[in-house]
Amino acid sequence: xxxxxxxxxxxxxxxxxxxxxxxxxxxxxxxxxxxxxxxxxxxxxxxxxxxxxxxxxxxxxxxxxxxxxxxxxxxxxxxxxxxxxxxxxxxxxxxxxxxxxxxxxxxxxxxxxxxxxxxxxxxxxxxxxxxxxxxxxxxxxxxxxxxxxxxxxxxxxxxxxxxxxxxxxxxxxxxxxxxxxxxxxxxxxxxxxxxxxxxxxxxxxxxxxxxxxxxxxxxxxxxxxxxxxxxxxxxxxxxxxxxxxxxxxxxxxxxxxxxxxxxxxxxx
Numbered sequence: 001x002x003x004x005x006x007x008x009x010x011x012x013x014x015x016x017x018x019x020x021x022x023x024x025x026x027x028x029x030x031x032x033x034x035x036x037x038x039x040x041x042x043x044x045x046x047x048x049x050x051x052x053x054x055x056x057x058x059x060x061x062x063x064x065x066x067x068x069x070x071x072x073x074x075x076x077x078x079x080x081x082x083x084x085x086x087x088x089x090x091x092x093x094x095x096x097x098x099x100x101x102x103x104x105x106x107x108x109x110x111x112x113x114x115x116x117x118x119x120x121x122x123x124x125x126x127x128x129x130x131x132x133x134x135x136x137x138x139x140x141x142x143x144x145x146x147x148x149x150x151x152x153x154x155x156x157x158x159x160x161x162x163x164x165x166x167x168x169x170x171x172x173x174x175x176x177x178x179x180x181x182x183x184x185x186x187x188x189x190x191x192x193x194x195x196x197x198x199x200x201x202x203x204x205x206x207x208x209x210x211x212x213x214x215x216x217x218x219x220x221x222x223x224x225x226x227x228x229x230x231x232x233x234x235x236x237x238x239x240x241x242x243x244x245x246x247x248x249x250x251x252x253x254x255x256x257x258x259x260x261x262x263x264x265x266x267x268x
Contacts (some may be wrong), residue, residue: 031085048078050103050146059151062206071097072161074154100159103150109151111136129236130169131156172232180224184241187219188248196256220245
């Protein structure tokens with residue numbers, strides 16, 4: 001009884017200390033270090049030195065020209081050890097038409113975004129999630145570098161703003177296209193299996209194809225064609241997915257014939 005009482009007391013004490021520590025710990029949003037910011041206002045503040053000098057100058061010029069032409073304010077902050085925190089809002093005068101990209105290599109993803117309310121009307125939240133996961137992941141950074149990840153993410157945003165909005169990040173990475181192709185093939189296989197005739201006088205069981213249409217339709221149309229159509233105007237990836245769907249359906253539909261033929265050959 002004494003040991004149990006001591007264990008419970010220690011658990012309760014630990015929980016209380018954790019809650020107290022959480023309540024007393026200041027939020028990361030409360031950080032305010034204006035001394036880290038330069039004296040002159042510039043659209044790019046590279047505290048972590050992620051951008052080469054020439055690339056940084058080119059990026060500054062592009063962002064300034066883009067703001068002058070469109071009115072959208074795009075800003076870039078890279079940080080590593082310390083952050084200026086809330087000071088960037090006053091430094092850049094961030095408003096509803098502002099987009100702040102924060103690059104911090106300490107986390108699992110390099111990129112984070114702070115978006116104005118007017119931007120969300122053109123670029124929804126799922127757009128920013130996809131943008132972060134596509135360009136900020138460790139595999140992309142390993143192949144292209146942190147500096148190019150920042151620039152490519154900004155170029156995607158600029159292109160979508162010029163088109164008055166996007167529901168998804170433009171461009172179809174190879175790994176994403178492979179997933180759409182697999183989904184198309186699986187949808188075709190399900191359709192092919194569904195329409196295999198159940199009776200000898202039946203050529204095709206189209207009723208079962210209709211019954212299973214929600215499943216193969218979602219796999220082929222929603223997951224196989226949809227991501228391709230909204231991300232690229234190229235017809236070749238879409239054509240390949242259609243061919244994959246048709247081949248999957250044909251192979252699955254003819255598989256019983258192949259199995260019967262091989263079985264009869266083995267008997268003879």
